[in-house]
């Protein structure tokens with residue numbers, strides 16, 4: 001089981017990334033709960049008060065039970081309204097780490113590497129096209145329908161080795177190479193690319209939209225302190241400036257991209273930061289209607305990172321973050337939490353807190369961002385989901401409403417590729433559809 005094995009003991013060094021916060025008074029908590037969970041209170045159509053959201057993120061004990069039950073009820077009502085009661089989705093995917101070089105240096109990240117290390121391991125700056133297609137081909141044989149491109153941000157700005165690799169092959173930038181690699185996967189295997197390359201310009205988004213039915217970038221947090229203060233998680237990572245990330249979310253809406261975003265819980269942000277981050281995602285979605293899913297991801301400490309001594313997000317804190325995200329974002333939002341970052345028992349807790357999507361799960365490739373956390377077997381995930389009274393259902397990379405809407409959300413040039421894998425009535429993965437590898 002994922003829980004027992006893999007967590008190496010973390011050294012108990014004093015830690016600047018942990019914020020210790022008190023709990024609100026029971027009266028204050030009850031008032032916030034009443035406003036957020038009773039009919040006629042602040043529903044998803046109104047903007048909740050940031051202080052209420054902050055208070056609810058501290059729910060514990062009976063109050064947390066009540067908060068999570070309200071969130072689970074809202075999720076259930078949303079799935080009924082969407083015409084698929086009880087269905088919790090996942091996307092069968094392969095993970096393609098196109099490059100691990102990055103111009104940022106997030107303190108929690110173990111995905112990122114440096115040219116010296118790559119050279120010692122005999123690896124290139126980027127995966128070659130034929131390596132990428134081979135991963136997709138193997139995934140296709142296992143029924144995968146998504147190729148997730150996750151990579152470091154703009155490594156050519158920092159590393160000559162990255163610039164030289166691109167130049168030698170005639171690519172103008174990392175994003176230009178993502179476009180080429182995604183096009184090759186699409187043409188040669190039919191897997192649908194989901195692009196997660198970090199910060200993008202509007203032009204880059206327009207380009208990638210022709211090869212990827214959906215894209216994403218975690219907001220992570222709106223906290224400026226984590227970005228500006230030396231020693232904090234995002235210090236020295238220009239692409240983690242909250243203003244830049246909020247700009248990307250807005251641009252993605254203008255370009256009409258079905259877009260995935262989310263928050264990372266437990267990287268030194270306060271509950272106030274978390275409340276503001278959730279509300280910011282709600283606000284950008286109200287402006288454009290493009291946020292196809294919101295990932296609530298718990299930070300997992302990695303032994304070889306600067307944040308190795310930071311305790312993993314406490315489970316109650318994490319469950320409250322999920323439930324509050326659901327209540328703030330409403331019944332129509334897909335709220336995703338990865339099933340490999342908690343134990344199997346805790347997966348049930350995620351469902352009982354209002355989650356309705358497990359995200360991408362792979363029968364082939366590891367989660368390269370959290371390589372020490374294997375995916376649950378898909379049969380086990382189906383059992384866990386069923387034990388909570390729900391049905392595990394396969395989707396494709398873009399969420400059903402965007403698949404069903406087609407243009408302008410899905411590029412004209414991708415309509416046939418999407419139709420080949422989607423069920424025309426539900427917009428989920430079609431029964432019996434397979435890619436052609």
Ligand SMILES: O=c1nc2n(C[C@H](O)[C@H](O)[C@H](O)CO)c3cc(O)ccc3cc-2c(=O)[nH]1
Pocket residue numbers: 091093095146148194195196214215216217218260261293295336358359360361367368369370396397398
């Ligand atoms: O395996 C992972 N997949 C991650 N995914 C992929 C995600 O699970 C699916 O690809 C999407 O749900 C689309 O199906 C992300 C996608 C984004 O757009 C933004 C962030 C992430 C983060 C992760 C991650 O840490 N690990």
Ligand SMILES: C[C@H]1O[C@@H](n2cnc3c(N)ncnc32)[C@H](O)[C@@H]1O
Pocket residue numbers: 108109110150217218220263264297298299300301302369370
């Ligand atoms: C791809 C996404 O993975 C998340 N990410 C990066 N490092 C970690 C970690 N140690 N634990 C959990 N999530 C992480 C970030 O939110 C990033 O945007």
Ligand code: SF4
Pocket residue numbers: 102103104105106109110111112151152153198237239
């Ligand atoms: S989290 Fe993304 S941006 Fe930050 S160092 Fe890792 S790869 Fe780079």
